[in-house]
Amino acid sequence: MIDRRELLRVLGGIPFLGGMASTAVMGSIVEQSWLRPIIGRERDLFKELGLRTFINCAGPFTSMTGCLMPDEVLDAIKRTGQDYVDLNALHDRVGERIAKLLECEGAVVSSGCFGAMSIGVAGVMTGTDREKIQQLPNTEGMKDEIIVQESHAGGYSHALTNIGAKLVTVKTAADVDLAVNDKTAMMWFLNKANNKGELDDKAWVALGEKHNIPTFNDCASDIPPLDNLFRFTRMGFDLVAFSGGKGLRGPQSAGLLLGKKKYTDAARLNAPPSVNIGRGMKVNKEEIIGMLIALEIYLAKDHGEEWKMWEAQIALIKEAVDSVDGITSEVYLPEIANEVPTLLVTWDQEGGHATYAEVRKKLRMGHPAIEIWPHDTDMQITTWMMEPGQERAVAYRVKEVLAEALS
Incomplete structure (x- = not known):
């Protein structure tokens, strides 16, 4: 029986073997009993790892692995995992398709809603200036202040400060008027806290328009209802982010960034595969396609x-x-x-x-x-x-x- 050391030696020579010899060697390897558990299709991997699965009566919590994806999404992920493609081109084409489906100017498949916030804010701060993009998280010479209501600030706002932004908290419209200055980059809104502050979503957008400051709405857990995919961009928010792995039933590690094209284009420049502040926020080709298919299914369902x-x-x-x-x-x-x-x-x-x-x-x-x-x-x-x-x-x-x- 071939041992592991011999396997490595044999595999090292496979590229130089003829087709029949390669097939014979690989066939011999596959027959080895110690490899069968690795390539078998009947393994219960969670059970092997000592983990219990459960019925989810809670919701798409990240700690509970979000949602279960439809078979069509899983099939698309499997199919796209079998070929190579240019990642930038894929991002662009899928972004164009999603923007058309959701009737907005621009769209990006991001690494979750948190990642969408990070690259979105980075894009607002840097624009398309390549030097500024490489400079983050050093914000010297940039507008880097983000206005947020006190009732909205919390753990999720780390997505903003992680890339170098500074939070300025407010309570009232008068506070916003006083907070706006030549360092103000954006006004950020947490949609699930819409009923907790003195300023609701419409008032927030109006203040942004009054001061010519872009506004961002974090809508991670706001699907359903379906209309939310359209409502907030139509309301006037310059950028809106959704989780992909909750109500949309896409990959848990994916998300959507929607909004004005000048901001989504700048966000893409701050995202992978470029080496920049967002390099670690990768979305692979399978997740990008999976997110698109999940969205198409969601829009079409009854x-x-x-x-x-x-x-x-x-x-x-x-x-x-x-x-x-x-x-x-x-x-x-x-x-x-x-x-x-x-x-x-x-x-x-x-x-x-x-x-x-x-x-x-x-x-x-x-x-x-x-x-x-x-x-x-x-x-x-x-x-x-x-x-x-x-x-x-x-x-x-x-x-x-x-x-x-x-x-």
Whole structure:
């Protein structure tokens, strides 16, 4: 039997062998028993690694690996992985196609929404000036201040400061008027916090137009509804970013940057494959095509029928939950972000009853494993990241765990 050292020696000589000899050698190698597990198609890789899969009743959280991609997206990823192509040309062609589909001037497939923010802000700061592009994160001689509402600033704004920008926080329109100066590069808005500050999206755009400052809207988790893909660019935001691996059901490591072409073009210059501040924010050819196909599928699907399915799934789980004494439940629709039917479940935490955290852990550790919203103040369940049919297993298991928790 050939050993690993001999395999390396043989492989090193393969390019110099004739076609028949190469085929014979490779055939011999494939027959070796120690290689079969590596190339076999029947491996359960998660099980090999000691990992459990779960039913996702939480949503497309990054820590839960986002979404499951449709078969058509997976097929496109596999097909495009079999050939080489010029990456810059691919970025350009796909960007043009997406911009046409979404009726905006420019589009870029980015490394997630976070990456879209980084290259987008970099593009606003540098424009197409190659020297400035190479200079980042040193912002000397550039406009580098980003105005943001206090209620919107947080972890996601690292996407801005990572490339050298400086945050200037405000609360009111008067604060914005005072904050704008010759160093102001952009005004950044966190869409899921639209109802938390004194200035909503329309007011933010109006202030940007008043001061001739470009505005950016981070809409990572704002699909659905479908209209959001068009609404914010039409509203007047100069740049808008979406996560690709949430409601759009594309690759989790991909995203979309949409908006004015002069800004998306500048963002591309700050992105891979060029060696610059965005070099580490690579999107491979498979992800670029996967993102395009996911978007095409999302635009073409029957959203009304999908919504009815989600409502029916939630109703089934609610019926099971309501059969447990001591439980209160209601179905609600989040006002902003992750706008899907959501089941809110509560019960008295006193009297020896299990806590929300304990119930969540029991669902995670049970069979099947189930993940729900990671809250300790209540229990929330969604169905939009489930596979059809899983709602029955969830209804049975949640009822079982709750009955035990309140017994």
